[in-house]
Amino acid sequence: MTTAIGFIGLGVMGEPMCRNLAKKSGVPVYGFDRADAPLERLAEAGVKRAATLAELAKLCDVIFMALPSGKHVQAVCEGDDGLLAQADARHTIVDLGTSPVEASRELAKKFAAKGAQFADAPIARTRQAAEDGTLSVMVGASAANYAKLQPLIATFASDITHCGDIGAGQVVKILNNMVLMETVVALSEALETAKRAGLDPKVVFETLAKGSADSFALRNHGMKAMLPGTFPERAFSTEYARKDISYALDLAKSVNIQLQGAELADKVLGQAIDAGDGDLYWPVIARVLEKSRT
Known part of the structure; x- marks a missing residue:
């Protein structure tokens, strides 16, 4: 009791x-x-x-x-x-x-x-x-x-x-965050590609939400943060997100598997931190591709 x-x-x-x-x-x-x-x-x-x-x-x-x-x-x-x-x-x-x-x-x-x-x-x-x-x-x-x-x-x-x-909850949570972060990297790529192709990104995301690309990440991180460019502090930061992806990579190493998607997410999160966005809400990684325009 x-x-x-x-x-x-x-x-x-x-x-x-x-x-x-x-x-x-x-x-x-x-x-x-x-x-x-x-x-x-x-x-x-x-x-x-x-x-x-x-x-x-x-x-x-x-x-x-x-x-x-x-x-x-x-x-x-x-x-x-x-x-x-x-x-x-x-x-x-x-x-x-x-x-x-x-x-x-x-x-x-x-x-x-x-x-x-x-x-x-x-x-x-x-x-x-x-x-x-x-x-x-x-x-x-x-x-x-x-x-x-x-x-x-x-x-x-x-x-x-x-x-x-013991530890099983952490394994599942780490994998949950890994899949989420890899999905947001994909959304970042879709967002910037749509912009450069001359499309309205709002229309693109709303249409994706009606098809097989629909996801929690799209409706929340994509539509509520990435589309309006709203990345507040005092939310889950890019630094914290990279910490979690490092746990996924450590877990992968312990079971002898290479996770190329997680490695890419780690790289993009690192680029956002290097750009000075480490304290901002982590979907700010969308800015990494945005800043790569030539």
Whole structure:
């Protein structure tokens, strides 16, 4: 029986997920973040502030992390006052971010040595989905741990898949992001080719959406970002996207396969970063071809 939930990382996705947990889980929720603003907003939903990771671990038996990268997860878990130092048999730690597969499995072993449980449960979909509680979550965990976590995850997700044991959720999420990024590279090529051929790119994308090229990437990244040229900061950045494609390439190397599409996506993301767009919403890669005009 979960007595209290901790939530670390109250950023673009973490804040609405934590809010849904507080409103729907029926148990106390404690938040931890370096920024004050999200904690102040979440207080209205009943989320209480934990001053330190040690305090969070003392108060909570299930702790979710929504952090930018595997490096951040390791810092929170393995730092001097991190979760591993506090962990015992009552704890279940859940990584909601995208992290390297082997790093997740190694962390799981370290928590197991303390008697604690660990699960990888990376999220997919948009901030609006996080607000609405309709995220997709891919879980890597034992069957028993999944059964315990599923009702809690259901407070912020409408599609929850048990992909297998530890690391399986990360494999599926990394492949999800890889396919998405390769698709957006293709959309960038189609967009710039249509412009140079003298066509209205809006008409092109709307027509593609009526045919076999239709996709989530086309309707969201293509129509809502690339067509209007809207690439805000404080969204999923090009730097973060390249981090995720690097996880795909590392995974491919570990299973002895070359992924030429992923290599191309990595190259284009790198070119966008080199052009100064690393902090912008990552469909800004459309500018790479646009800037190649001669």
